[in-house]
């Protein structure tokens with residue numbers, strides 16, 4: 297999948313994740329709800345692109361050249377960085393760091409990490425729709441798994457963007473209490 301499809305996936309995941317932080321924010325009363333939701337969405341958009349840091353020609357790879365060079369040379373594209381295990385471990389690490397913070401900064405940081413993690417999971421899901429798939433069960437096996445076999449940048453991206461747009465519509469209806477998903 298290309299950048300626009302991943303960004304749409306991240307946006308969808310971020311909006312969906314926002315639902316779960318609203319009660320936390322209103323309970324703490326420390327950070328304005330809109331700022332927290334903004335942090336979730338920003339995190340989700342970044343997270344939706346982040347796994348492709350292992351690909352030097354990707355958007356994020358070109359932005360973070362040195363990190364991308366090291367990761368792509370040592371791990372290769374669509375390897376360890378594209379696995380649920382690493383995404384889970386990386387998210388857990390960020391959460392534990394974020395929980396060590398205090399006050400409003402912690403609330404903001406937690407919101408950003410929730411978004412970042414959601415975005416990275418959306419990336420894996422969308423990459424599973426491509427021919428190359430992802431090493432879903434790493435380190436048990438390096439075999440790639442997929443749920444569809446689209447080529448990057450083709451009709452699969454269009455389907456993903458359309459599907460995400462429809463999903464966002466229903467999530468917002470859910471937020472408004474008009475429809476329950």
Ligand SMILES: [Zn+2]
Nearest residue numbers: 347348378423
């Ligand atoms: Zn990818």
